[in-house]
Amino acid sequence: MKCSKCNMDAVAHQPYSGAHLCRKHLIEDVERKVKKDIRQLQMVEKNDSIAVALSGGKDSVVLLYLLHKLFSKRPDITLFAVTIDEGISGYREHTIEIAQKVTDMLGIQLHVISMKGELGKSLDEVAAEERDKGACSFCGVFRKKLLNMTARKLGATKLAVGHNLDDEAQTAFLNVLRGDVGRMSRMHKKQQGLVYRIKPLRSVPEKEVALYAILQNLPVDFSECPYAHEAMRGEVRDIINSIEVKHPGTKYSILRGSDETARLLNIAQQDVTLSVCSVCGEPTAAEVCQSCRLLGQKQDMVDFVKG
Ligand code: SF4
Numbered sequence: 001m002k003c004s005k006c007n008m009d010a011v012a013h014q015p016y017s018g019a020h021l022c023r024k025h026l027i028e029d030v031e032r033k034v035k036k037d038i039r040q041l042q043m044v045e046k047n048d049s050i051a052v053a054l055s056g057g058k059d060s061v062v063l064l065y066l067l068h069k070l071f072s073k074r075p076d077i078t079l080f081a082v083t084i085d086e087g088i089s090g091y092r093e094h095t096i097e098i099a100q101k102v103t104d105m106l107g108i109q110l111h112v113i114s115m116k117g118e119l120g121k122s123l124d125e126v127a128a129e130e131r132d133k134g135a136c137s138f139c140g141v142f143r144k145k146l147l148n149m150t151a152r153k154l155g156a157t158k159l160a161v162g163h164n165l166d167d168e169a170q171t172a173f174l175n176v177l178r179g180d181v182g183r184m185s186r187m188h189k190k191q192q193g194l195v196y197r198i199k200p201l202r203s204v205p206e207k208e209v210a211l212y213a214i215l216q217n218l219p220v221d222f223s224e225c226p227y228a229h230e231a232m233r234g235e236v237r238d239i240i241n242s243i244e245v246k247h248p249g250t251k252y253s254i255l256r257g258s259d260e261t262a263r264l265l266n267i268a269q270q271d272v273t274l275s276v277c278s279v280c281g282e283p284t285a286a287e288v289c290q291s292c293r294l295l296g297q298k299q300d301m302v303d304f305v306k307g
């Protein structure tokens, strides 16, 4: 099959647009989508210091590479990377190596933050004690907190995360399934104490992020976290993927619908002012933040955080 834009062989097919694209035009298309969203949603502003959440997986590696490509010549923009080491043995060691490799390659500073060092226990230890809850419910909350804390302490004005179109569609769908209107409305909101999160890959389908990484020869690892099968997100991913096959463009429709819902909810709602968690002092909408509430079921960890 030939590229829809030139005479070269196609490496990708986009059922949602009908296009077949060669290497050059797929790369151009991914970069066009990212630049358009950065501009339209004003993700990067003058004098920004951007902390990039770098797990070492394909999404975050592509994110760091693209932000470096777009902004490394801007003297007013600073980029640095933050990796959270949750302590997932047999998996995280390798992705940290990749994070180190890619930051060395781009000349970007990397900060590795250990969950055990900050919270007293590794994710493997928590998961072993909380088999019924599943590791992901702890991991997501703890990682978000550590990323925000680290970005803020290092003076970041933005926190860039590698969520792609598939992740965003899944999150929007999960918010509906959980009836979580609060989370729907917070999608693009600036909140005091929380470093503003930007998602430059939000319009790029996961497959195209992976292909971009391969075509640009980036050091990435496609292995999956050993706990990944536990999350409800996996079920939602399968449902959305099967609908997308029959109705191409569904993921983009979900994203557009979720953006519009957030916009309408924000008109209807008062601004949420965050207070500080009475246990750890981090920003939260409740008296005790979600991370400390989860830790609260484990008194030794609360004592550790307090102490
Ligand atoms: Fe954490 Fe779950 Fe993701 Fe693994 S799959 S990194 S445990 S959120």
Ligand code: ZN
Pocket (backbone or CB within 6 Å): 003, 004, 005, 006, 007, 008, 021, 022, 023, 024, 025
């Ligand atoms: Zn082409």
